[in-house]
Amino acid sequence: MVEQNIVFDSGNELAAYAAKQINYHVMGYYPITPSTKIAEHLDLLKAEGEHEVVMIPGDGEHGAAGICYGATAGGGRVFNATSANGLLYALEQLPVQSGTRLPMVLNVVCRTVSGPLSIKGDHSDIMYTLNAGWVILFAKDPQRVYDMNICALKIAEKVKLPVIVAFDGFFTSHQKRRANVFAHDEDVQKFIGEYHAEHHLLDPDKPVTMGSYMNEPDLINNKFQLHEAMEEARGVIKDVLKEYGELSGRAYDVVEGYKMEDAEAALFIIGSSYDTAIAAVDELRKEGKKVGVFAVNALRPWYKEDIYDMVKNTKAIVVADRQDSYGGNGGNLSIELKATLQDFKSNIEVATLVYGLSGKDFYIEDAVDMLNRALDIAKSQKVENRFDYFGNYPGKEDYEPTQLFDPITKEQSSPGVTTVIEDEKTGQYKVKGGVPKNATKMPKRWGPGHGACPGCGIPVNVNLLLKGIEGNVVLLFQTGCGMVVTTAYPQTAFRVSYVHNLFQNGGATLSGLVEMFHEKQRRGEIPEGDDFTFIMISGDGGLDIGMGPALGAALRNHRMIIMEYDNGGYMNTGYQLSYSTPKGAKTSTSHVGPAQAGKSFTNKDTPMLFAATGIPYVATVAEFLPADFIKKAAKAQKYATEHGLAFIKALSACPLNWGDEPRYERSVIEAGVNSCYHPLYEIENGITTITYNPEDKDKRIPMGDFFKMMGRTKHLVKPQYEELLKEIQQEVDGRWERLKARNDSPVL
Numbered sequence: 200m201v202e203q204n205i206v207f208d209s210g211n212e213l214a215a216y217a218a219k220q221i222n223y224h225v226m227g228y229y230p231i232t233p234s235t236k237i238a239e240h241l242d243l244l245k246a247e248g249e250h251e252v253v254m255i256p257g258d259g260e261h262g263a264a265g266i267c268y269g270a271t272a273g274g275g276r277v278f279n280a281t282s283a284n285g286l287l288y289a290l291e292q293l294p295v296q297s298g299t300r301l302p303m304v305l306n307v308v309c310r311t312v313s314g315p316l317s318i319k320g321d322h323s324d325i326m327y328t329l330n331a332g333w334v335i336l337f338a339k340d341p342q343r344v345y346d347m348n349i350c351a352l353k354i355a356e357k358v359k360l361p362v363i364v365a366f367d368g369f370f371t372s373h374q375k376r377r378a379n380v381f382a383h384d385e386d387v388q389k390f391i392g393e394y395h396a397e398h399h400l401l402d403p404d405k406p407v408t409m410g411s412y413m414n415e416p417d418l419i420n421n422k423f424q425l426h427e428a429m430e431e432a433r434g435v436i437k438d439v440l441k442e443y444g445e446l447s448g449r450a451y452d453v454v455e456g457y458k459m460e461d462a463e464a465a466l467f468i469i470g471s472s473y474d475t476a477i478a479a480v481d482e483l484r485k486e487g488k489k490v491g492v493f494a495v496n497a498l499r500p501w502y503k504e505d506i507y508d509m510v511k512n513t514k515a516i517v518v519a520d521r522q523d524s525y526g527g528n529g530g531n532l533s534i535e536l537k538a539t540l541q542d543f544k545s546n547i548e549v550a551t552l553v554y555g556l557s558g559k560d561f562y563i564e565d566a567v568d569m570l571n572r573a574l575d576i577a578k579s580q581k582v583e584n585r586f587d588y589f590g591n592y593p594g595k596e597d598y599e600p601t602q603l604f605d606p607i608t609k610e611q612s613s614p615g616v617t618t619v620i621e622d623e624k625t626g627q628y629k630v631k632g633g634v635p636k637n638a639t640k641m642p643k644r645w646g647p648g649h650g651a652c653p654g655c656g657i658p659v660n661v662n663l664l665l666k667g668i669e670g671n672v673v674l675l676f677q678t679g680c681g682m683v684v685t686t687a688y689p690q691t692a693f694r695v696s697y698v699h700n701l702f703q704n705g706g707a708t709l710s711g712l713v714e715m716f717h718e719k720q721r722r723g724e725i726p727e728g729d730d731f732t733f734i735m736i737s738g739d740g741g742l743d744i745g746m747g748p749a750l751g752a753a754l755r756n757h758r759m760i761i762m763e764y765d766n767g768g769y770m771n772t773g774y775q776l777s778y779s780t781p782k783g784a785k786t787s788t789s790h791v792g793p794a795q796a797g798k799s800f801t802n803k804d805t806p807m808l809f810a811a812t813g814i815p816y817v818a819t820v821a822e823f824l825p826a827d828f829i830k831k832a833a834k835a836q837k838y839a840t841e842h843g844l845a846f847i848k849a850l851s852a853c854p855l856n857w858g859d860e861p862r863y864e865r866s867v868i869e870a871g872v873n874s875c876y877h878p879l880y881e882i883e884n885g886i887t888t889i890t891y892n893p894e895d896k897d898k899r900i901p902m903g904d905f906f907k908m909m910g911r912t913k914h915l916v917k918p919q920y921e922e923l924l925k926e927i928q929q930e931v932d933g934r935w936e937r938l939k940a941r942n943d944s945p946v947l
Contacts, residue, residue, distance in 0.1 A: 200448050202382040210344040210371040211236035213378055214280065214306050214364070217348035219250040220380075220387040224275030227266025229257045229744070230775040230788065231285035232318045233368040234308035238280060239775065239787040246792030252278070256776060256788065259703050259744035260285035264292035271301035271361075272409055274399030276352065278303065282368060283310035283324045284701055290327060293361075297332030297425060299409055302355035302362070304348065305333070309470070309521075310368040311557045313701065315688065316678065319558025320368030322470070322521040325498070326531040328363060332425050334432050335498040338366040339473045342378040343496075346449055350439050353391045357439070358432045360425075365498070369558055370471035379447070390446055433500050453497045454505040458484060462491030464573035465510060467536060468519040469494045472561045476519075479566030483574075490570045503539040510540075515548040515576035517569045519589070521555045528586040548576050554589040565589070604694040607642050609728075613669045614640035617833035627883050628837050630830040638666040638829055642694070644674070649692040650684040654861025656851035656868070657681045659822050660764045661736060664847065666825075667832025668760075671695070671731045673712065677705040679739030680771040680853075681764065702741060706749035709735045710757045717758075732836050738764035738851060740777035742805050753812040756843035760835050763805055764851035765877075774856035778803040781876070782927050783920065784911045786856075791914055796923055801930050809846040810882045816845040818881040818890075823869040827890060831881060850877040858910020867908050873898045874905040875935040880942070887941035902928045 208216065215237045218226065228238040242254055257263030260281050270277045281289060286307055296303065309325050311317040328335060336351060338344040344366050351362040366372060381387050398407050413421060436453060444450025457477045459465060468476050476492040483490045493509050495502065510516060520530025527534055529551040540547055552569060555561050569589070576582055617632040644665050651658055657680055665672065673696045676682040682699050685692040700708040713733045719725045735749075742749060742763055749761060768786055769775040775788040782801045785791045789798040810817045816838040820828040828849070835845035850871050852864040859867055871877045872891065879891040893899040903924055906912035915924045941947040 201386045201446060203379040203447070204382045205377060206380055207375050207377055208341060209236070209373050209375045210338070210341040210366050211308065211373065212240045213341050213345035213380070214348050215240035215244065216380060217345050217387070218252065218278050219244045220384040221276065221349070221352060221391060222250050222384065222388065223252045223278040225253045225255060225266070225270040226278045227255045227257055227263040227270065228279055229260045229263040229281065229285060230740075230769045230772045231260065231282050232772050233310060233320065233372045234280040234282040234285070234306060235772050235775060235787075236372070237306055237308070239773070242788045243790045243792075246790035246795035248792070248794035254788070258746065258778070260288040261292065264289035264296075267303055268292060268296055268301065271296070271303050272299075272400050274396035274401055276303075276394060280306040280308065282308045283318075284313050286324045287312060287327060288703065290331070293328060293331035293333060295410070296361045298421065300359040300425075300428065302352075302359055304351045304355060305361065305363050306348070307363050307365040308368045308372045309365055316699070317557040320370055320372075321556045321558065322530070323523075323556070325363070325365045326522050326524070329499060329531060332360070332429070333499065334358070334360050334362040334429070334436070336362065336364050337469055337496055337498055338364060338371065339470055339494065340371060341374070341376040342449070343451070344371060345378055345380060346443065346447065346451070349387055349390065350443050353439050354432065354435055356391075356394050357435045358428050360428050360432060367471040379449070381447075386446075390443070429500050433502065436497060436500075451496055452505075453502045454493065454495050454509050456491055456493035456509050459491035459493055459509055459513075461489055462513050463489045464515045464517075464570065464577040465490065465513045466492045466517050466519060466566065466569050466573060467494070467532060468492060469532065470521065472519065472521070472555065472566070475561055475563055476566040476570075478563045479570055482563065482567055483570055488570075488574060490574060492570075501535055501539075503542060506536070506539055507543045507545070510547065511543070511545070513547055513577070514580070515550070515573045517573040517576075518549060518551045519555075519569060520551055520553050523553045548580065548582050550576060550582050550584065551586045552589040553587070559590055600689075603691060604646055607644065607694050609671055611642050612644075612671065616641055616669065617667055617830065619833050619837040627886070628834050630833045633667060633826050633829040633833060635825045635829070638825075641666045644672055644693065644695045645685070646692050646694045648690065650687070651680065652853075652855050654852060654854040654864045655680070656766060656822065656849070656853065656864065657738065657764050660849040660851050661762070663820075663822060663825055663828045664734070664762050664832045664849075667829040668732050668734070668836050669833075671729070673698070673731050673733050675699070675705055675709045675712070675733070675735045677735070677737045677741035677745055678702040678771070679737070679741055680766075681736055681738060683771050703744040704748050705735050705737060705741065705745050706752035706761065709733055709759055710752045710755065713757045713759050730840065732839060733759040735759065735761045736764065737761060738766055739771050740769040740779070742803070743778045746808075750808065750812060753809055753814050753844050753846070756814060758839050758841075758843055760839045760845045760847065761809075763846070763848045765805070765848055766851040766853040766856075767802070768853070768856060770853050770856055774853075779805070781906075781912060782930070783915045783923050785914065786911065796920060797914070801927075804934065806846065806848050806882070813885070814844045814846060815842045815884055816881070818845075818847050819877060819879050820847055820849045821868050821872050821877065821879060822849070823865050823872070824879070824891060827879065834881070834883075856911065858913075859908055863908075870900060870905040870908055873900045874902050875899065875931055876902065876905060878935060878938055880938060885947070887938065887944075887947055889938065889942045902931055
């Protein structure tokens with residue numbers, strides 16, 4: 200054994216610590232709860248100069264998986280972490296990784312797969328990966344997360360397969376436990392050994408082609424070799440775990456059990472629930488009941504011989520599945536165990552209980568109940584119900600949903616706050632009205648009862664937008680703070696029709712809804728007078744992961760509005776950097792420290808990206824000029840209902856993560872405009888007009904004056920960041936000068 204230290208850390212922190220000690224070449228990542236802390240903690244350690252891992256934020260989980268694939272193709276060591284729908288979004292990349300035999304390590308922090316949306320932990324995500332060709336280890340506690348992350352890379356490189364380390368979201372990922380870690384990174388690196396990829400893309404003397412088109416008869420050989428690699432992994436995993444045990448004093452078996460030697464009935468359960476089940480076994484053993492519990496530490500490969508050897512003397516097993524393979528009368532653990540017992544012609548009775556979905560707590564009493572059910576089956580040798588849910592409850596047969604708000608009529612939502620008329624000379628639209636005091640006549644479509652933080656800019660900006668939108672409205676919110684704080688089941692804060700889809704797919708979803716409306720209206724299924732304005736609300740990084748579908752909607756020019764509330768980060772997951780975060784800003788994935796100075800690249804210019812698609816209307820707005828905001832909203836509605844897609848971007852405050860005072864938020868937004876970080880303009884049918892010029896009003900301020908108002912950027916005005924601030928100022932000045940040139944041009 201080598202020297203070790205005791206730490207008090209969570210599973211996520213220990214996964215990051217293992218990655219730091221390994222000193223991977225690259226981590227491609229994307230934030231998603233509850234796995235995000237792994238990237239956050241690794242970035243914090245990087246800012247302190249403790250490792251050299253290049254951390255690359257993807258534009259989504261699919262992009263992050265692509266980053267990892269490209270990096271492994273370069274022959275280096277690669278790391279990633281994700282959860283739930285993020286894993287599913289990346290899923291098509293997983294068989295590519297294994298099919299080309301490129302080793303890497305992916306941490307899957309297990310979480311409920313949407314929909315409906317839930318961020319709590321169960322096993323509905325990890326089971327999707329069983330057929331992806333990856334080795335899958337399952338860690339029940341933070342200590343094993345650390346240990347298995349170290350073992351995983353050695354296993355991966357020995358068998359040339361990627362490896363997943365899975366563990367329970369929030370239970371294992373966030374709960375802190377005492378754990379032992381190696382005192383010296385060199386001991387970890389020595390255990391793993393050096394890696395020299397046999398084939399990679401960065402050897403000029405040995406060029407290779409990866410990702411060839413392959414058809415029959417060759418593909419079957421490729422898959423057979425993948426099968427052989429997984430069979431080889433059976434022995435390698437055991438060898439590596441044994442070797443690691445000799446080094447660390449912590450030896451693990453691929454299958455483990457408690458009091459299984461003489462157990463008549465047993466519970467099969469994995470993850471953090473295993474320790475709870477052990478406590479239940481002890482309770483029942485005091486009563487003289489011969490029960491036991493067992494688990495697997497590897498889902499792939501499946502160790503059927505070891506499992507059968509563990510259970511062969513039992514009479515009945517209850518399988519606790521933390522997911523359901525719908526229609527299969529059991530989750531994947533049940534299905535795999537039943538197949539194993541069939542292979543050995545066993546007469547052990549098996550029953551399934553689906554439990555703990557969406558992080559539903561699992562108590563000792565629950566495990567006792569399950570074990571007693573197994574005992575009853577063992578004694579009677581009869582199974583009354585081979586499949587059931589555990590912990591569900593009946594609804595009310597006569598339940599009728601309560602309408603929380605009276606519907607807003609078209610007449611109520613058309614008070615004439617604005618009037619849009621066409622200029623006969625230019626063909627552009629002019630807006631009359633839009634005076635803020637008159638806008639109070641417009642009923643609020645986003646009602647009271649939301650849970651946004653004090654000073655949050657999202658409700659302010661969305662309600663200002665809706666002040667300028669007359670008539671019926673349908674809203675789509677991408678995943679983000681705006682969605683999370685308004686629609687906690689069974690309540691809603693919306694007085695109009697609302698839909699949510701996955702983070703990345705808002706633009707496509709609303710496109711489908713828009714075209715369904717127009718087609719049903721064309722067929723006479725919706726009356727001509729029942730017009731709607733369709734609005735997609737995006738923010739919190741939604742135009743990173745969702746940029747592709749949003750640009751697709753713009754290129755198709757659907758009649759809808761996309762409104763981006765730019766709060767400069769992934770706020771709903773704890774403020775990780777997004778592509779709209781200012782360069783140099785401090786976030787939980789762009790820390791400031793001796794070796795790092797915040798976000799390393801400039802913010803995304805989304806209005807210009809949408810303008811490049813040729814849509815008829817693009818505008819930027821700010822809450823400190825409400826009349827301008829309302830008029831642009833009215834103009835966007837006119838274009839969206841008659842011509843095509845309109846895009847509006849608002850700079851949206853987040854005092855919690857910007858690190859400023861909510862009461863001063865309006866002045867912070869004003870400073871963002873006056874510094875020209877967020878200039879106000881519109882692009883109407885390709886012609887650009889600056890609608891507010893701070894230079895003409897003698898209000899132009901340097902970026903430092905804007906940055907010092909926020910905790911996330913105030914470090915940039917310190918002398919040691921002078922050159923970085925200059926770079927940022929030059930970028931903002933360049934964008935502003937180009938915008939003025941467009942404004943002065945009759946054709947731009």
